[in-house]
Amino acid sequence: xxxxxxxxxxxxxxxxxxxxxxxxxxxxxxxxxxxxxxxxxxxxxxxxxxxxxxxxxxxxxxxxxxxxxxxxxxxxxxxxxxxxxxxxxxxxxxxxxxxxxxxxxxxxxxxxxxxxxxxxxxxxxxxxxxxxxxxxxxxxxxxxxxxxxxxxxxxxxxxxxxxxxxxxxxxxxxxxxxxxxxxxxxxxxxxxxxxxxxxxxxxxxxxxxxxxxxxxxxxxxxxxxxxxxxxxxxxxxxxxxxxxxxxxxxxxxxxxxxxxxxxxxxxxxxxxxxxxxxxxxxxxxxxxxxxxxxxxxxxxxxxxxxxxxxxxxxxxxxxxxxxxxxxxxx
Amino acid sequence: xxxxxxxxxxxxxxxxxxxxxxxxxxxxxxxxxxxxxxxxxxxxxxxxxxxxxxxxxxxxxxxxxxxxxxxxxxxxxxxxxxxxxxxxxxxxxxxxxxxxxxxxxxxxxxxxxxxxxxxxxxxxxxxxxxxxxxxxxxxxxxxxxxxxxxxxxxxxxxxxxxxxxxxxxxxxxxxxxxxxxxxxxxxxxxxxxxxxxxxxxxxxxxxxxxxxxxxxxxxxxxxxxxxxxxxxxxxxxxxxxxxxxxxxxxxxxxxxxxxxxxxxxxxxxxxxx
Numbered sequence: 001x002x003x004x005x006x007x008x009x010x011x012x013x014x015x016x017x018x019x020x021x022x023x024x025x026x027x028x029x030x031x032x033x034x035x036x037x038x039x040x041x042x043x044x045x046x047x048x049x050x051x052x053x054x055x056x057x058x059x060x061x062x063x064x065x066x067x068x069x070x071x072x073x074x075x076x077x078x079x080x081x082x083x084x085x086x087x088x089x090x091x092x093x094x095x096x097x098x099x100x101x102x103x104x105x106x107x108x109x110x111x112x113x114x115x116x117x118x119x120x121x122x123x124x125x126x127x128x129x130x131x132x133x134x135x136x137x138x139x140x141x142x143x144x145x146x147x148x149x150x151x152x153x154x155x156x157x158x159x160x161x162x163x164x165x166x167x168x169x170x171x172x173x174x175x176x177x178x179x180x181x182x183x184x185x186x187x188x189x190x191x192x193x194x195x196x197x198x199x200x201x202x203x204x205x206x207x208x209x210x211x212x213x214x215x216x217x218x219x220x221x222x223x224x225x226x227x228x229x230x231x232x233x234x235x236x237x238x239x240x241x242x243x244x245x246x247x248x249x250x251x252x253x254x255x256x257x258x259x260x261x262x263x264x265x266x267x268x269x270x271x272x273x274x275x276x277x278x279x280x281x282x283x284x285x286x287x288x289x290x291x292x293x294x295x296x297x298x299x300x301x302x303x304x305x306x307x308x309x310x311x312x313x314x315x316x317x318x319x320x321x322x323x324x325x326x327x328x329x330x
Numbered sequence: 331x332x333x334x335x336x337x338x339x340x341x342x343x344x345x346x347x348x349x350x351x352x353x354x355x356x357x358x359x360x361x362x363x364x365x366x367x368x369x370x371x372x373x374x375x376x377x378x379x380x381x382x383x384x385x386x387x388x389x390x391x392x393x394x395x396x397x398x399x400x401x402x403x404x405x406x407x408x409x410x411x412x413x414x415x416x417x418x419x420x421x422x423x424x425x426x427x428x429x430x431x432x433x434x435x436x437x438x439x440x441x442x443x444x445x446x447x448x449x450x451x452x453x454x455x456x457x458x459x460x461x462x463x464x465x466x467x468x469x470x471x472x473x474x475x476x477x478x479x480x481x482x483x484x485x486x487x488x489x490x491x492x493x494x495x496x497x498x499x500x501x502x503x504x505x506x507x508x509x510x511x512x513x514x515x516x517x518x519x520x521x522x523x524x525x526x527x528x529x530x531x532x533x534x535x536x537x538x539x540x541x542x543x544x545x546x547x548x549x550x551x552x553x554x555x556x557x558x559x560x561x562x563x564x565x566x567x568x569x570x571x572x573x574x575x576x577x578x579x580x581x582x583x584x585x586x587x588x589x590x591x592x593x594x595x596x597x598x599x600x601x602x603x
Binding site for chain 2: 058094116117
């Protein structure tokens with residue numbers, strides 16, 4: 001094993017997908033690290049590149065995607081892996097998808113779905129795999145494990161199926177979990193339960209996790225650090241609780257202002273003005289958020305701001321020191 | 331299983347029974363034939379029914395019922411081989427093209443379009459002209475001609491299936507392409523493949539009968555429904571239509587049954603997607 005300080009390192013990751021003959025950037029230089037056993041929340045609006053980041057880490061992009069920059073897992077370049085290294089990577093990294101029903105073969109039994117990969121990789125014999133699957137079903141609070149293993153996906157509710165997916169992700173004893181909005185497709189009461197199970201098992205197994213969500217508070221609740229993305233770029237990185245309590249980037253501030261609050265009853269939410277910007281519409285020579293930012297000045301349109309250290313944070317904004325923006329924190 | 335049986339509809343269920351029955355006859359027919367289907371009796375040419383000879387005699391004085399039973403196997407083994415070969419190669423080509431996509435898929439598409447230009451019967455006649463008449467040549471020629479049809483339909487379904495999220499979920503678990511295709515993709519489009527195979531069986535049966543009818547397929551004295559229509563053609567003008575007509579009727583009943591069943595299976599496969 002390499003003596004890497006970080007389990008996952010993304011270095012200036014740029015991803016382009018071919019659309020109508022041309023190529024459109026979906027990630028525009030993402031730098032990110034995930035430590036061993038660390039949970040990192042990836043927060044942003046639709047189209048900000050959250051899912052693309054996870055898919056790039058897991059090599060789940062279309063064949064014709066162009067990837068620049070480096071993804072390293074445990075010190076090794078993920079996109080140049082093959083053979084045994086790739087197979088090891090596949091068992092070290094597990095993914096939990098947003099919509100469990102679409103991501104499980106509908107005509108195979110739950111037990112087959114859970115055990116197929118570990119048996120195929122030769123990690124366990126069938127009997128051992130079955131025993132572990134039942135154990136993990138119990139861990140995700142699904143009772144009557146042996147009977148569930150014989151059921152088909154359509155016989156289980158969405159929340160149960162997502163718990164099956166989480167249990168399956170843990171089968172091969174991975175070191176990194178990529179969770180792409182694992183509770184978005186579930187109803188509210190199930191969401192809380194599934195999230196609690198995911199968090200509990202992650203801590204218990206000492207897994208690193210990249211948790212993708214558009215809910216900054218949820219990210220704060222289950223993650224060590226929060227990364228805010230916008231238009232295919234990282235806008236702010238910081239310790240989870242402090243990002244929520246003391247956001248510095250105008251986008252993070254606006255994002256927090258737009259959430260509904262239980263404490264204060266307001267008639268309208270402060271929606272962020274304008275449309276979310278897609279990565280491929282974003283300018284290369286200006287701040288991507290500038291058109292929707294109430295603190296934008298001419299300099300914001302003059303050059304692309306860099307991600308710079310601001311205390312313990314990294315923030316991509318040239319106005320963080322200015323009194324107006326600082327005042328907005330409160 | 332029961333729900334699928336019901337989904338076939340009345341006509342579909344009747345067709346399935348007819349198809350199953352014809353398959354049984356193909357297996358046991360030659361064994362239960364009451365007389366030797368190949369021994370002629372010159373005194374009985376075109377003779378009508380009599381005790382022990384339920385359908386009478388054919389153009390060479392052979393027992394017609396025995397020849398029909400014996401010919402059932404020949405008439406159905408040929409199409410079965412055509413189906414087996416076309417499905418094997420067609421599905422293989424389709425899955426590889428759909429899985430790899432890109433330039434290979436484009437190349438396969440073009441190749442299929444070119445192969446479409448050759449009608450099955452013409453290829454069979456050409457092959458017979460080169461290698462001599464016979465059932466083997468006819469089967470191979472038809473298999474070659476039908477493979478592109480299977481490949482095209484299966485490729486479309488496979489491309490659609492491959493884009494489904496559960497396939498990517500299997501990929502990130504590190505399962506090999508071959509095992510994903512073998513254990514997930516192909517079984518999940520299995521209904522469509524079975525439906526295509528059933529329809530193809532009907533087409534292949536007509537084509538092989540036609541090839542045998544014009545004398546390039548099954549060779550006399552071997553009993554075969556297509557060849558028997560030709561043998562007994564003279565009876566129609568001589569006032570003995572039964573031998574030729576009974577062979578034709580057998581062909582029609584079986585072919586229609588397979589076609590209807592194939593079409594119903596296709597409908598079931600599509601509705602469950």
